[in-house]
Amino acid sequence: MANETPGLDQRDVAFDAKFFRYGFLAMMVFFIAVPFVNQAAGRDLIYLVFLMKVLCFGLFACAFNLLLGYGGLLSFGHAMFLGMAGYFSAHLAKVGLQFDQVTLFKVSIPLSVHLPPFSTELAILVSTAATGVLGLLVGLLAIRRQGIYFAMITLALAQMIFFYCLQAPFTGGEDGIQSVPRGKLLGMIDLTNNTAMYYFVLAVFTFGFLLIYRTVHSPFGQVLKAIKENEPRAISLGYQTERYKLLAFVLSATLAGLAGATKAIVFQLASLTDVHWSMSGEVVLMTLLGGMGTIFGPVAGSFVIMAMENYLSNLGAWVTITQGIVFVICVLAFRRGIVGELEALLRRRLTFRQFLFEVFAFRHHKRARDKKRG
Amino acid sequence: MRPAFQKLTEEIILETRGLTKEFKGFVAVDHVDLRVKRGTIHALIGPNGAGKTTVFNLLTKFLPPSRGTIHFKGEDITRDQPADVARRGVIRSFQISAVFPNLSVLENVRVALQRKRAGSNFAFWQSEKKLDAMNDAALAILDRVGLRDFAQTHAGALAYGRKRTLEIATTLAMDPEMMLLDEPTAGMGHEDVDRVRDLIQEVAKGRTVLMVEHNMSVVSGICDTITVLQRGSVLAEGPYAEVSKNPQVIEAYMGSSDGAGGPA
Ligand SMILES: Nc1ncnc2c1ncn2[C@@H]1O[C@H](COP(=O)(O)OP(=O)(O)O)[C@@H](O)[C@H]1O
Ligand SMILES: [Mg+2]
Numbered sequence: 285m286a287n288e289t290p291g292l293d294q295r296d297v298a299f300d301a302k303f304f305r306y307g308f309l310a311m312m313v314f315f316i317a318v319p320f321v322n323q324a325a326g327r328d329l330i331y332l333v334f335l336m337k338v339l340c341f342g343l344f345a346c347a348f349n350l351l352l353g354y355g356g357l358l359s360f361g362h363a364m365f366l367g368m369a370g371y372f373s374a375h376l377a378k379v380g381l382q383f384d385q386v387t388l389f390k391v392s393i394p395l396s397v398h399l400p401p402f403s404t405e406l407a408i409l410v411s412t413a414a415t416g417v418l419g420l421l422v423g424l425l426a427i428r429r430q431g432i433y434f435a436m437i438t439l440a441l442a443q444m445i446f447f448y449c450l451q452a453p454f455t456g457g458e459d460g461i462q463s464v465p466r467g468k469l470l471g472m473i474d475l476t477n478n479t480a481m482y483y484f485v486l487a488v489f490t491f492g493f494l495l496i497y498r499t500v501h502s503p504f505g506q507v508l509k510a511i512k513e514n515e516p517r518a519i520s521l522g523y524q525t526e527r528y529k530l531l532a533f534v535l536s537a538t539l540a541g542l543a544g545a546t547k548a549i550v551f552q553l554a555s556l557t558d559v560h561w562s563m564s565g566e567v568v569l570m571t572l573l574g575g576m577g578t579i580f581g582p583v584a585g586s587f588v589i590m591a592m593e594n595y596l597s598n599l600g601a602w603v604t605i606t607q608g609i610v611f612v613i614c615v616l617a618f619r620r621g622i623v624g625e626l627e628a629l630l631r632r633r634l635t636f637r638q639f640l641f642e643v644f645a646f647r648h649h650k651r652a653r654d655k656k657r658g
Numbered sequence: 659m660r661p662a663f664q665k666l667t668e669e670i671i672l673e674t675r676g677l678t679k680e681f682k683g684f685v686a687v688d689h690v691d692l693r694v695k696r697g698t699i700h701a702l703i704g705p706n707g708a709g710k711t712t713v714f715n716l717l718t719k720f721l722p723p724s725r726g727t728i729h730f731k732g733e734d735i736t737r738d739q740p741a742d743v744a745r746r747g748v749i750r751s752f753q754i755s756a757v758f759p760n761l762s763v764l765e766n767v768r769v770a771l772q773r774k775r776a777g778s779n780f781a782f783w784q785s786e787k788k789l790d791a792m793n794d795a796a797l798a799i800l801d802r803v804g805l806r807d808f809a810q811t812h813a814g815a816l817a818y819g820r821k822r823t824l825e826i827a828t829t830l831a832m833d834p835e836m837m838l839l840d841e842p843t844a845g846m847g848h849e850d851v852d853r854v855r856d857l858i859q860e861v862a863k864g865r866t867v868l869m870v871e872h873n874m875s876v877v878s879g880i881c882d883t884i885t886v887l888q889r890g891s892v893l894a895e896g897p898y899a900e901v902s903k904n905p906q907v908i909e910a911y912m913g914s915s916d917g918a919g920g921p922a
Contacts, residue, residue, distance in 0.1 A: 293815035295762035495783075503772060503789055504782040506761075510769045513758040520718065520756070521773050521832060522744030531780055 299631055304497070307580050315339070315486050319479050331594075332482040333550075338583075338590045339489040340547035345570040345582030347539035350496050352568075353577030354505065355532040356512035357427075360435040360564050361442025364422070365415050365537045367559025368445060369544030372411030374461040374554035375454055376402040404467035404475060404549055408488075411545040412538060419537020423530045439561065446559045460555030464548060481550060488546050492539050497579055499535060508532055569607065573614050575621025584622045671696040671836060671866050672717070672748075677726035679712055679890075686712045688890035689726070694836075694883075699858070699867045701877045704887035705910070710870040711753055713887070714840050717868075718750045719743050730836075747835035751842065753870070755821045757828070759814025763805055766813050766824055767796040770831035796831070803827045803857060819850035823857065830861050837862075839869040843876055855880060878902070886910075 318335060322328050344366050351357045381399040385392045402410065426437040449455045456462070466475035475481045499505050511518045511525045518525050548554040557563065566589065574585025589607065596603050618625045672694040679687040687709045694700045702710050715721040717728060719740045727736045730746055738746075758766050771792045772779055800806045803823050808816060813824055822842055829837055842858065843851045851873060858867065859880045871877050877884060878898045886893040886907050894904045901907055 293812050295765070295810045295812060498785070499782040501786045502782045502784050503776070503779040503786060504784075506765065506769060506772065506786055506789060507779050509761060510758045513760055514756055516720065516752065517756040517758065517828075518769070519720075519740045520744055520750050520752075521770050521828070522741050522749075523773055524739075524741045524778070527778075528780070531782070535782065 296631065303627060303630065304579060311580065311583065312490070319482060332478050334590065334594050336482055336485045336550045337547075337594075338587050339485050340543050340550065341567075341570065341590060342583040342586035343489045343492045343546075344540050344543035345567050345574070345586050346493055346496050346579075347536045347543065348567045349571045349576060349578075349582045350499060350539070351532055351536040352571060353581075354500050354512065355508050355529060355536075357529060357533065358431075358435050358568075359426075359438040359533075359536075360568070361422070361438035361440075361445075361561075362536075362540055362567050363559050363561060363563035364442040364445040365419060365540035366544035366547070366563060366567075367449065367554075367556075368418060369411045369415040369541035370548035370554035370558050371449065371455050371461065372414050372541075373407045373545035374464040374548040374552075376407035376410060377404060377467060377549060378461060378464050401465070403471065404469055407467075408542070408545040408549065412542045415541025415544070416534055416538035419534045419541070420530075422537070423533035427526055427529050427533060439564070442559070442561060442564060446556070446561065449556060449559050455554070455556075458556065460553060461548075462553055464552040464554065466549055466552060475549070485546055485550060488542065492542055493579075493583075496539065500579065504528070504531070569611055571621075573611065573621055575624035575627075578621065578623040578627060581621050581623040588622070669695055671731055672868070673729045674717070675727050675729075677713070677716060677728065678724050679709075679716055679721060680724045685890050687716060687723075690887070690890070690892055692885060692892070694866060694868055696866050697864070698882040699862050699869065699880050701881040701884045702868060702870045702887060703872070703877060703884060704893070708887040709890040710887055711840055712890075714750060714838055714870065717743075717838060718748065744832075747832075748838065749829045749832045749834035749836070750838035751825045751829055751840055753840040753844070755818070755825060757813040757816070757821050757824050759812065761813055762810050763800065763813050763816070763824055764793065764796050764809040766828050767799055767831045768792050770828045771795055774832050799827050799831050803830070804853070819846050819854070822846070822850075822854060826854070826857060826861065834865065836866040836868065839867065839871075841870050841872060843871065843873050851876065 315335065318330050319332065322330065322332070344362075347365075348359070348362050351359055351362075378401060380401040381397050384394065384396050386395045387393075401407075422438065422441050425441065426434055429437055450457060466481060468474055469480070469484055473480050473484070475484060500508075507518070507523060507528055511523065511528055515525055544558060547558070570585035570589050571582050572585070573588060574583065575581025588610075592607055592610070593603055596606060599606070614621065620628060670693050672692070674690055674692045677687060677690040677692070678685065690709075690713060692713070702713065704710055712721065716723050719735070719738050719742075723736065727734060729735065730743075730748060733746075735743055735746065744750075758769065761769065768789055772789065775792070797806060797809060800809055803826060805820060805823060805827060808820065813821065816824060826839070826842065829839075839858065843854050846854065855873075855876045858869070858876075862880075869881070871881070881898060883896065884898055884901045885895045886901060886904075888910050893910060894901050894907050896904075
């Protein structure tokens, strides 16, 4: 009963709230300030294009983390939502909806639709919604399976989507959809201006981020956590757990779609890279590196991975190897990820030296193990 | 409906007929006819591997039966989903402890209250502060089982005996008509066993309890009826005084232990 003394085993709601408040504040100040700092410095200390990438992938990873970190569901096909949303929004913004017939399983139904190119915000909204529907269909198929089977089904479906995108005429095959117009936001703000585009992306990111925070800290989120912790027990209390998992899946897919749709507009490109399985792997990497099940972790993970890709790009293939090494170090030493370890450090009010000792002596691993046995 | 029949179905709250479960040819539960009377504490005992947990899994639909039917309050629940059985008011516990380890003790109870009060909770846009409205009720339940001081502790950090107590508290929060408890005192020290036994007796008021129990002092102390299971079949049934004198039971089960229990 030694471990029942008040301390780390106690729920510390005040700490959690404080951590979020200051963390969010710091994050927003940083992202809002960068363009001003760049201007003051007279040169780009941090490229806005780089930050937009961080924000898009950050939102993607946050959406993924909602499913993995809070729902306990490891999807290995999340690229399909990012990528498909990208194709949707690129196509809608560039071409609109133009077809004379719908072909489903070799049956053609004449249906004439001719809509001109969509405005930027509408293209993003419609593609996000469409990705939500895709998420619902995939979720219905996958959610009944657990663990590795769930991962395999999502992977298999993502591969199907990939090959569809490779073949389908509207995705442009190997070329993708290029020179997508950024357009004007609400017909007023010209998004070809990088600063305007940046703040728009920041707004989209912040919306998605806060929605995820709210979801995690909602009555629904509480049930989701319970299901993740002990699904049979949740069922025995009368929760229809599959419905909760399905909703989490759809939310995650939709927000991944929001990230993908926005990204295609920012980079004026939708391509096979975003539907490829390696993208599904990269989002796992970002989430684990930053801290699975922490609210800021995926953003930090996205930042680090993107920084490595951008600033180490002259290393060529070595980027992948560096990422691999970082990943291994992270899994071995910083099991909770960057933000997870930081949070633990602050929670315990350790000094930095104690912290390093803890981490490298692997003491928390032992403690976690003992706790499990408990 | 004839009143006499009505009376009869009211008496028996849970009934199985020919309940059978086969695992790839191995018969774990073999034609079990179980009748649990409303308002009683009914014990299911038997040596390890007799099929007690499997019976629980069948009753709560965590496993589909191979043959046979299950009736709860006269209604056929054989085809129900596990969550539906729970919604009818049959709440089970598990042989291995079933808490939500990273939720606080208070939150563990609240998750149950949340289900009980709201039915479903898909409101992902609402603040969890709404759940604070249930804190008083949750604390009252924790008070009742003696866990109030641990309300903010992570459930996973509780000592074993307290974890099992928390399970009972969570089950209690559902205000179930019927509780199924799988070895609630297994692996506990003497003091904890006595505490949990008294607790079960106390919370059983106004409910029906079906429990798997190895500890004979608990069984003889609080159970009204005992069903002895052996290799999947019912060996004997009746009050403790009767069953404990049954030569077959002594031979099969009690003869092998000192009768005072302990985890078998
Ligand atoms: N899912 C399963 N698959 C195969 N065999 C099982 C399964 N569950 C239980 N059994 C077998 O059924 C028998 C009864 O197990 P159980 O109900 O757990 O016994 P008890 O709870 O009485 O100790 C055991 O022989 C066990 O090995
Ligand atoms: Mg058992």
